[in-house]
Amino acid sequence: MNLNSISNSELLSRTENLVHQEREILTSVLHHLQEVNRRRLFSYYGFKSLFDFAVLKLGYSNDAAYRRIAAMKLMSEIPEVESKINSGEITLTHLSMAQTLFRQEKIEKLKGYLPYKHPGNTIGELFVKLCDLGLSEWDPSKPLKKKSAKFGAPQKTKSDVVAGSSNAADPLEKQSKITTPARRFVFRRANNSCENCQSTFALEVDHIIPKSKGGSSNTENLRLLCKSCNQRAAIAKIGIKTMEKYIT
Ligand SMILES: [Zn+2]
Numbered sequence: 001m002n003l004n005s006i007s008n009s010e011l012l013s014r015t016e017n018l019v020h021q022e023r024e025i026l027t028s029v030l031h032h033l034q035e036v037n038r039r040r041l042f043s044y045y046g047f048k049s050l051f052d053f054a055v056l057k058l059g060y061s062n063d064a065a066y067r068r069i070a071a072m073k074l075m076s077e078i079p080e081v082e083s084k085i086n087s088g089e090i091t092l093t094h095l096s097m098a099q100t101l102f103r104q105e106k107i108e109k110l111k112g113y114l115p116y117k118h119p120g121n122t123i124g125e126l127f128v129k130l131c132d133l134g135l136s137e138w139d140p141s142k143p144l145k146k147k148s149a150k151f152g153a154p155q156k157t158k159s160d161v162v163a164g165s166s167n168a169a170d171p172l173e174k175q176s177k178i179t180t181p182a183r184r185f186v187f188r189r190a191n192n193s194c195e196n197c198q199s200t201f202a203l204e205v206d207h208i209i210p211k212s213k214g215g216s217s218n219t220e221n222l223r224l225l226c227k228s229c230n231q232r233a234a235i236a237k238i239g240i241k242t243m244e245k246y247i248t
Contacts, residue, residue, distance in 0.1 A: 023086050030072045030085075037072070038247060039240060040232035048199035048226070071095040140203065141187040178205055178217045190224035202227035210237065 003011060033050065036042060042053035054065035074095050075081045084090045110126065186205050193200045206225045209215030225233065235243050 023088060027082050027085050030075055033068060033072045034076060039235060040228045043197055043228040043232040046197050048197045067092040067096040074098060141184050141192055176211055176217060182219050185219050186222045186224050194226035194229050195223050196225055196229040199226040204230045206230050
């Protein structure tokens with residue numbers, strides 16, 4: 001491209017035009033990322049997250065992917081953001097800074113919740129405490145604590161000791177529920193990671209043949225998927241329109 005011969009005014013007007021188009025393309029990219037996310041398409045390709053998809057499939061740097069996804073999230077929460085990007089009033093850097101500030105506010109609030117015996121925690125110490133708490137409280141392959149029983153966890157019986165065993169005494173009702181031992185067995189069998197993308201984030205036990213089509217809750221019909229892969233599988237089975245209300 002040789003721009004040597006064009007006039008100053010032509011050069012300026014072309015530059016302004018291109019920058020305007022660049023901003024429009026940016027918001028269009030953000031809308032497309034939003035739709036890829038809504039359809040959970042990244043998990044279709046075996047990626048753990050939209051971020052991994054943006055880096056490994058689309059070729060963005062980590063930083064560029066992070067800024068676009070942060071902007072995409074803000075754009076869906078605050079629709080006015082789109083016109084501000086188009087007019088050049090805010091940039092991707094502003095948007096990711098805004099996201100960081102929101103997070104910072106949350107962290108300060110969390111630090112305020114800590115008991116007096118842990119004053120002046122640094123972010124690192126706070127993070128370690130949260131990790132310890134999460135690992136001890138939320139490991140799904142560990143036995144449930146007693147108090148969970150009131151939320152409908154099946155009582156331990158002899159038949160439950162064998163993972164995934166059905167209960168002949170009450171076949172229809174019991175077979176449709178995933179028993180606690182079966183659930184733990186599925187987590188252990190999958191090594192606590194998604195069977196599609198190996199993510200360890202937001203894992204859920206899924207029926208391979210849906211319950212609505214007569215699929216049982218025995219372990220042979222169960223698999224462990226992360227939330228995104230599970231939603232992607234559900235979209236493929238029952239369509240995005242039906243799934244829309246469950247996708248956040
Ligand atoms: Zn997955």
